[in-house]
Amino acid sequence: MTAQKPLKVVVATRLYTPEVGAAAFRLKALVDGLVEQGAEVEVITSKAPKGSGVFKPRYGLRRWPVLRDRGGNVRGYVQYLSFDIPAFFRLLSVQADLVVSEPPPTTGLVVALSSLLRGRPFVYYAADVWTEALSAVQVPAAVKRLMGAVEGFVLRRAAKVIAVSEPVAGQVAHFNVPAHRIEVVGNGVDTAVFRPDGPIASAGHPYFVYTGTMSEWQGAAIFIEALALVREKFPDVELRFFGQGADEGHLKAVAAQAIPGAVHFGGVVPPADAAAWIRGAAAALVSIKPGQGYDFAKPTKIYAAAACGTPVVFAGQGDGAAVVESGRLGAAAAYDVQAVAEAMSAVLHEAVVAGSPSADARVRWVLQNASLAASGRVAAQAVLKLGNVK
Numbered sequence: 001m002t003a004q005k006p007l008k009v010v011v012a013t014r015l016y017t018p019e020v021g022a023a024a025f026r027l028k029a030l031v032d033g034l035v036e037q038g039a040e041v042e043v044i045t046s047k048a049p050k051g052s053g054v055f056k057p058r059y060g061l062r063r064w065p066v067l068r069d070r071g072g073n074v075r076g077y078v079q080y081l082s083f084d085i086p087a088f089f090r091l092l093s094v095q096a097d098l099v100v101s102e103p104p105p106t107t108g109l110v111v112a113l114s115s116l117l118r119g120r121p122f123v124y125y126a127a128d129v130w131t132e133a134l135s136a137v138q139v140p141a142a143v144k145r146l147m148g149a150v151e152g153f154v155l156r157r158a159a160k161v162i163a164v165s166e167p168v169a170g171q172v173a174h175f176n177v178p179a180h181r182i183e184v185v186g187n188g189v190d191t192a193v194f195r196p197d198g199p200i201a202s203a204g205h206p207y208f209v210y211t212g213t214m215s216e217w218q219g220a221a222i223f224i225e226a227l228a229l230v231r232e233k234f235p236d237v238e239l240r241f242f243g244q245g246a247d248e249g250h251l252k253a254v255a256a257q258a259i260p261g262a263v264h265f266g267g268v269v270p271p272a273d274a275a276a277w278i279r280g281a282a283a284a285l286v287s288i289k290p291g292q293g294y295d296f297a298k299p300t301k302i303y304a305a306a307a308c309g310t311p312v313v314f315a316g317q318g319d320g321a322a323v324v325e326s327g328r329l330g331a332a333a334a335y336d337v338q339a340v341a342e343a344m345s346a347v348l349h350e351a352v353v354a355g356s357p358s359a360d361a362r363v364r365w366v367l368q369n370a371s372l373a374a375s376g377r378v379a380a381q382a383v384l385k386l387g388n389v390k
Contacts, residue, residue, distance in 0.1 A: 007387040013102035016045040018053040029376025108154035121159035129171040167296030185379040188370035194307035201280040207238040209281040214245030219289030229341035282351040288316040303370040309359030
């Protein structure tokens, strides 16, 4: 009796480890889960930016040069296509039982078309719904319609859509994707990196920290405006941003005008460095501007902070606020400068006076509810289940 050949899975993603970003972390967790469960995996991705470090996995990894913007991001339609067009031909030439596609929908489209030509199924990993995200930024209506059509085509063609949360699954269902083809796998952070024990950054002054993407729909400028009020009681407190994004220039301009010298931008840092800054912070700041079609999002920076034991101040409404409140991970405030300033002041006072007494409870909550390794295994099981019935 011959042994069954392992399932060959190809993962197509514009970002991958050692590049820093939620998508890169999430895809690595998926691949780790696939390899752990016996699949043969190959990742097709972009060449990592300089300074990202060295990553040599025990599975196949094909990298290709890609256009990046001035901030080093693969963000924008030209940049997306610089990855997607070569990926299409690479996917046509590679042997696979099935393919997994990460957003954006343009990558999903080349995966869908190449899979159609090769006669094999594909899985779409929906971390979010791009058509909803576009409603939060200034883009022409024709672009929104086109991207909506592309995203709908990809989602309906996928043999399986794995969603990071129930709200994202609900958004996927709006594209007339049958319920039995949608599976919620959860999301989380790497608790081996984001943990309470480890190096703690020292800034010389108490500070709040914001890590990760800075996009218009997040509206992080509200924290800069609120900090001006907080400093009336705590004059030496600072705000430190780590990461990058389309709104970074605007945030720097607001900071220079509102409270010059009190806000610092540290750029993209490795996850271990981000964890050190989070551990030393009075609180981690997370925001989603209401009414932009993104209230269903649960940013992973919530989980990263809580995993380090650091409280979260969330500005906004919807599912992110609900997670912070129900998990007792910090304070959720209305997206209002005064309300946010009051929440920041209260958490800062607790950190200075009481030493953040709920840190252990926050860490336990993440271990039980938001482990990236656990969600990666669940996602891998969903992919392998499809392969076994192909």
